[in-house]
Amino acid sequence: MxxxxxxxxxxxxxxxxxxxxxxxxxxxxxxxxxxxxxxxxxxxxxxxxxxxxxxxxxxxxxxxxxxxxxxxxxxxxxxxxxxxxxxxxxxxxxxxxxxTDGKGFLLSLKEKTRKPLSDLNVLLIGAGGAARSIAYALSKEGPKYMAIANRSEGRLRSLLKDLKDERIEGMSLQRAEENLARFDVLINTTNAGMHPDTESVPLNLNLLKTGAVVSDIVYNPLTTRWLKEAEEKGATTDNGVxxxxxxxxxxxxxxxxxxxxxxxxxxxxxxxxxx
Incomplete structure (x- = not known):
């Protein structure tokens, strides 16, 4: 046994x-x-x-x-x-x-994307432990373009330094929102929207690209407010399950x-x- x-x-x-x-x-x-x-x-x-x-x-x-x-x-x-x-x-x-966090996430993400990651522009939101695992796995896939946005500039700089991948760009949340139309894949690794703070969102989706894939690692609630907004804009969504x-x-x-x-x-x- x-x-x-x-x-x-x-x-x-x-x-x-x-x-x-x-x-x-x-x-x-x-x-x-x-x-x-x-x-x-x-x-x-x-x-x-x-x-x-x-x-x-x-x-x-x-x-x-x-x-x-x-x-x-x-x-x-x-x-x-x-x-x-x-x-x-x-x-x-x-x-x-x-x-297995990063690779596990990649397996689930690839079920949602129609193209290989090497053809896609990816935005990762957050710079904590989950972001670290996912960013490492993503960098090995070589996305066409990859950016990481985070509220704390210090944590973002620390993560970028540890990743040792000059192709990855760091940016503020505001800049990420302004450039949102550029991204094919959005990934939230923060706890924004997690129970009990279910009304918060990691990023404004006003400029979301049509047909984008929006992934949220939060799974309580099953569909966060952020994912609901993404669905309303025609995105393919995936929760943390x-x-x-x-x-x-x-x-x-x-x-x-x-x-x-x-x-x-x-x-x-x-x-x-x-x-």
């Missing part, structure tokens, strides 16, 4: 157990997935427990994605460059850290060697959220 879990603080809100249990059932693999609250001062003790346990690994959520790095035996090159880990594999007591499911499926594959049916996982998550 394969056992895995997700850790964080807080952790009650996590939908990972519902999603991963569905993956075990669908693949026919005997397994169980739990969630465990691990406060920051107990992280090292948890890592030591995990090494000696029968768990295949775990998912990492806020606030441990960066702080767990020093306690791992090995870190995948991509996770090292991003500077954060969201998946840990326990290989006979050796803990290896990965980051896709990224949640894809990164989870990639983690599942690392523990079991099997990639699960993501449509089934997505359906289970959506049903849970609608409740």
């Amino acid at each position: 394969i056992k895995a879990l997700v850790i964080g603080d807080p952790i009650d809100h996590s939908l990972s157990p519902v999603m991963q249990e569905a993956a075990f059932q669908q693949t026919g693999i005997s397994g169980a997935y739990e969630k465990k609250r691990v406060p920051s001062d107990e992280l090292e003790a948890f890592v030591n427990f995990l090494k000696d346990s029968h768990y295949a690994g775990c998912n990492i959520t806020i606030p441990h994605k960066v702080s767990i790095l020093p306690f791992l035996d090995e870190i995948d090159e991509e996770a090292k460059e991003i500077g954060a880990v969201n998946t840990v594999v326990n290989k006979d007591g050796k803990l290896i850290g990965y980051n 896709s990224m949640l499911v894809m990164q989870g499926a990639m983690a599942f594959e690392k523990w079991t060697g099997t990639f699960p049916d993501t449509n089934n996982m997505k359906q289970v998550v959506m049903e849970q959220l609608r409740r």
